Amino acid sequence: MSTQPAYKVRLGLITATVWDNDGFYSVDIARSYKNNEGQWQSTSSYSHSDLLNVAKCAERAEIWIGRKINAA
Structure with missing residues (x-):
């Protein structure tokens, strides 16, 4: 896997x-x-408001991947 997304x-x-x-x-x-402590962290747990x-993020990622696959 690449080190860059x-x-x-x-x-x-x-x-x-x-x-x-x-x-x-x-x-x-x-x-x-x-x-x-005011430091940014990340989690894979989401509230209702998230x-x-x-x-929407999943949909945009799926669209981007679909375009890459179809362009190949």
């Missing part, structure tokens, strides 16, 4: 990161938050 989309605190492993794509979806942005 092939594509990244962010909506609010939600980020979808697409990784290219020789034409096989995987997607990580994470929510950013600040811990008690779910629309999770769905």
Whole structure:
């Protein structure tokens, strides 16, 4: 797997990161938050208010991957 993401989309605190492993794509979806010390962290746990942005990020990642696959 590459050390750099092939594509990244962010909506609010939600980020979808697409990784290219020789034409096989995987997607990580994470929510950013600040811990008690004020440092940014990420989690794969989402609240109700996050779910629309999770769905939109997943859709945009799927569209991007589809275009890459169809262009090959």
